[in-house]
Amino acid sequence: xxxxxxxxxxxxxxxxxxxxxxxxxxxxxxxxxxxxxxxxxxxxxxxxxxxxxxxxxxxxxxxxxxxxxxxxxxxxxxxxxxxxxxxxxxxxxxxxxxxxxxxxxxxxxxxxxxxxxxxxxxxxxxxxxxxxxxxxxxxxxxxxxxxxxxxxxxxxxxxxxxxxxxxxxxxxxxxxxxxxxxxxxxxxxxxxxxxxxxxxxxxxxxxxxxxxxxxxxxxxxxxxxxxxxxxxxxxxxxxxxxxxxxxxxxxxxxxxxxxxxxxxxxxxxxxxxxxxxxxxxxxxxxxxxxxxxxxxxxxxxxxxxxxxxxxxxxxxxxxxxxxxxxxxxxxxxxxxxxxxxxxxxxxxxxxxxxxxxxxxxxxxxxxxxxxxxxxxxxxxxxxxxxxxxxxxxxxxxxxxxxxxxxxxxxxxxxxxxxxxxxxxxxxxxxxxxxxxxxxxxxxxxxxxxxxxxxxxxxxxxxxxxxxxxxxxxxxxxxxxxxxxxxxxxxxxxxxxxxxxxxxxxxxx
Numbered sequence: 201x202x203x204x205x206x207x208x209x210x211x212x213x214x215x216x217x218x219x220x221x222x223x224x225x226x227x228x229x230x231x232x233x234x235x236x237x238x239x240x241x242x243x244x245x246x247x248x249x250x251x252x253x254x255x256x257x258x259x260x261x262x263x264x265x266x267x268x269x270x271x272x273x274x275x276x277x278x279x280x281x282x283x284x285x286x287x288x289x290x291x292x293x294x295x296x297x298x299x300x301x302x303x304x305x306x307x308x309x310x311x312x313x314x315x316x317x318x319x320x321x322x323x324x325x326x327x328x329x330x331x332x333x334x335x336x337x338x339x340x341x342x343x344x345x346x347x348x349x350x351x352x353x354x355x356x357x358x359x360x361x362x363x364x365x366x367x368x369x370x371x372x373x374x375x376x377x378x379x380x381x382x383x384x385x386x387x388x389x390x391x392x393x394x395x396x397x398x399x400x401x402x403x404x405x406x407x408x409x410x411x412x413x414x415x416x417x418x419x420x421x422x423x424x425x426x427x428x429x430x431x432x433x434x435x436x437x438x439x440x441x442x443x444x445x446x447x448x449x450x451x452x453x454x455x456x457x458x459x460x461x462x463x464x465x466x467x468x469x470x471x472x473x474x475x476x477x478x479x480x481x482x483x484x485x486x487x488x489x490x491x492x493x494x495x496x497x498x499x500x501x502x503x504x505x506x507x508x509x510x511x512x513x514x515x516x517x518x519x520x521x522x523x524x525x526x527x528x529x530x531x532x533x534x535x536x537x538x539x540x541x542x543x544x545x546x547x548x549x550x551x552x553x554x555x556x557x558x559x560x561x562x563x564x565x566x567x568x569x570x571x572x573x574x575x576x577x578x579x580x581x582x583x584x585x586x587x588x589x590x591x592x593x594x595x596x597x598x599x600x601x602x603x604x605x606x607x608x609x610x611x612x613x614x615x616x617x618x619x620x621x622x623x624x625x626x627x628x629x630x631x632x633x634x635x636x637x638x639x640x641x642x643x644x645x646x647x648x649x650x651x652x653x654x655x656x657x658x659x660x661x662x663x664x665x666x667x668x669x670x671x672x673x674x675x676x677x678x679x680x681x682x683x684x685x686x687x688x689x690x691x692x693x694x695x696x697x698x699x700x701x702x703x704x705x706x707x708x
Contacts, residue, residue, distance in 0.1 A: 257387035265396035267293055268375065268386060276409035278399030280392075283327045283416060284334065288375040291342040294412070296323035299342050301335045302354030304328035305478040307416045308542040309352075309549060317553030318474075320350055326416055332359045336460040337376050343468055350472045352552070353461075355506070357499040360456045361448055419542035426531040430586050433483045433537055437490070444492035453502060462509055469515050474552055476519040476559075477503055479544065482528045482576055482588050484537035489577050490606075496577075500570045507566045518561040519552055520569040523576060529588045529700050581607040581615065590701045591615060593681070595625060596708055608678060610668040613694070615704075616678040619670070625681075626688055632677070639670075639677065643688045652677055659687050 264270055266280060267289035280286040291299075298320035300306050311322040325338050335353070342348050374382035386392075403409060465473045488496040503520060510516040527533055527547070533540050551559050561569065579590040579601070589609070593602040602625045608616040619639060623630040628643040637652040650657035652670045657663075664687065670679045682692060682704070690706040697703060 253388060256390075257384070260387045260389075260392070263393075263396070264289075265392040266375075266386070268383075269293075275400070276403055278396050278403075279410050279412075279415055280395050281416065282395075283325075284330075284370075285372055285375065285392075287325045287327065287338050288341060290323060290412075291325060291338065291345060294323055296321050296342075296347055298322045298350040298352065299339065299348055300324045300326060300352045300354075301339045302326055302478075303330050303356050303359055304418075304539060305356060306352075306354040306545070308419045308540075308545040310417070310542065310546065311413055313546050314352065314549045317549040318350060318352070319553075322352075323412065324416060326354075328416075330359060331361075332456050332460040334371055335359065336464055337371075337373075340464055341376050343464075343471060348471055350474065352549075353473060353475045354478050355461065355475050356478060357453075357495070357502055360453045360460075360502070362452055362456060417542065422535045424532060424535045424541050426586055429481060429483060429531040429534045429537060430582075433487060436487045436537065440487060440491040442491075444494050447492060447494040447498070450498050450501065453498060454505065457502075457506060457509070461506075465510070465513055465516060469513075471515060473510075473513075473516045474519070475506075475510060475516060476548065476552065477522050479521040479524050479527050479540065479548075480538045481531060481534045481540075482525075482580060483531070485522075485573060485577050486580050487537060500574060503573075504566050504570050507561045511561070511563065511566075517552075517555075519548075519556075519559045520561050521548060521551075521559055523569055523572045524559065525576070525590075525700055528576075531586070531588065578603060579607075581609045583609050584611055588700070592701070592703045593625070594703070594705045596706065606676075606678075608671075608673075610680075613682060614668050615681045616668065616671060617681045619677040619679045622679050622681050622684065626685065626690075628688065637672065637677075639679075641684065641688070646688055648684060648687055650679070657687075 261269060262273075264272070265278070266286055267277065269289075269292075271277065271293050298314065298318060300309050300311075300314065300322060303326070306324070306326045307328060309322075309324055309326075311324055314320060314322040323342075325342060327334055327338065332355075339351055339353070343351075372385075374385050399410065461475075465471075485496070488499075503522065507518045507520075510518050521527070527540060527544050533544055535541070576590060579592050581589050581591040583589050591607055591609070593604075593615070594600075595602055604615075604617040604621050604625075606618060610616055619632070619641075620630065622628075623641055626641065626643055628641045631640040631642075633639070639650060641648045646660060648657055648659050648664075650666065650670055652672050655666050655669045657666050666680055667683060668680045670677060672678075685692060685706050690708060692704060692706055694702060694704045
């Protein structure tokens with residue numbers, strides 16, 4: 201086989217080699233030039249970015265939308281409604297000797313009314329939905345300015361719950377500390393200008409300037425009334441059905457109180473602390489008892505326990521408005537089960553200013569507030585018109601009141617109560633047919649037979665018309681207690697100690 205000879209490749213000439221070498225050198229030099237140019241551009245970018253950031257920070261410092269460093273120059277103040285961000289500037293740069301701290305329950309205080317009641321110069325530093333930790337931080341910041349002589353602290357039980365911290369939203373700790381390096385997060389925050397420019401535009405258009413007197417006050421922005429509260433109550437029966445499953449242990453609640461509230465009060469004996477427990481409507485307490493028994497019992501215990509810790513300190517006063525039926529039973533004062541209107545805040549300020557003995561806690565009455573609240577919940581019933589009432593039932597000479605887990609007033613003079621509890625109160629036997637939803641009550645020689653939903657019952661085989669038939673509610677059978685008592689031979693008398701209370705006495 202013939203083998204082909206290898207192909208010889210021509211070697212580059214000396215001139216070609218020199219040209220290639222020159223081209224390579226130029227390429228390296230070009231790469232070096234490009235790299236240097238890129239570095240210069242990057243350096244210029246960094247310099248310009250820093251200059252721009254410094255300029256932006258300087259503008260923010262001068263304009264100071266949240267008045268974090270100073271009050272405004274040459275124009276009326278514009279306040280943000282973002283309380284966690286606005287409050288530090290207020291505490292640092294405004295004059296006052298008294299501060300208000302707490303949740304939305306304290307937002308409707310008018311500083312001028314607190315001034316009059318307490319002989320003070322008041323600044324409101326409320327934070328809606330706040331935890332005790334957040335309240336501690338703003339109170340501590342204000343106290344460290346050296347201006348504070350008094351603190352009016354509306355202390356809600358739920359603010360002591362650790363689990364609500366996350367729900368409260370991000371908290372800007374950098375606005376509350378002394379680390380100036382943290383301020384860059386404020387100085388370079390362009391979102392601050394949104395509400396600021398809106399406020400300036402309102403001033404230009406002739407709107408009245410904002411004032412500290414009305415700051416955070418929502419009294420005129422919402423609707424109050426019994427219908428709204430009853431609707432909220434009805435919804436909560438479903439929405440809050442499982443709220444009690446993850447309630448913190450009482451030890452956690454106490455620890456939060458000790459490390460946030462008590463710690464601050466002990467650290468500042470020169471400041472007077474006025475702590476009060478806000479008045480929720482009685483429906484709020486009733487709903488907690490139904491859906492979150494742990495929280496309900498915890499708050500009863502905490503109300504007394506917190507007083508005991510605070511009363512040991514000479515610079516505190518504690519007021520309890522939880523059982524103030526003149527407010528808590530008047531649903532027209534509320535927008536939901538918890539939040540009352542400005543008139544209640546005004547009345548609270550006046551009561552504190554007068555050291556009203558009806559609300560001022562002391563060693564003698566501390567437990568009685570908790571006992572009274574438990575009694576109000578235990579005897580609660582809604583009238584046919586949707587008004588809260590305290591309805592008590594006594595049997596014969598027994599001085600103890602009959603306890604029912606629930607009471608419904610379908611009409612005047614009647615109570616629907618769970619049938620098992622009714623039978624126990626009557627001392628009667630009970631037979632229940634689950635299939636037919638019929639029951640038989642027996643006492644002595646008398647027997648009553650009725651069916652849920654039927655207006656006709658049988659008493660010893662005689663037909664009797666029921667004014668209000670039995671009902672199945674949530675799987676529980678309710679029966680008309682007063683009419684059945686009469687049919688079983690009880691004589692019923694009633695009296696009304698006041699417009700919010702009814703007392704029934706059943707004698708054999």
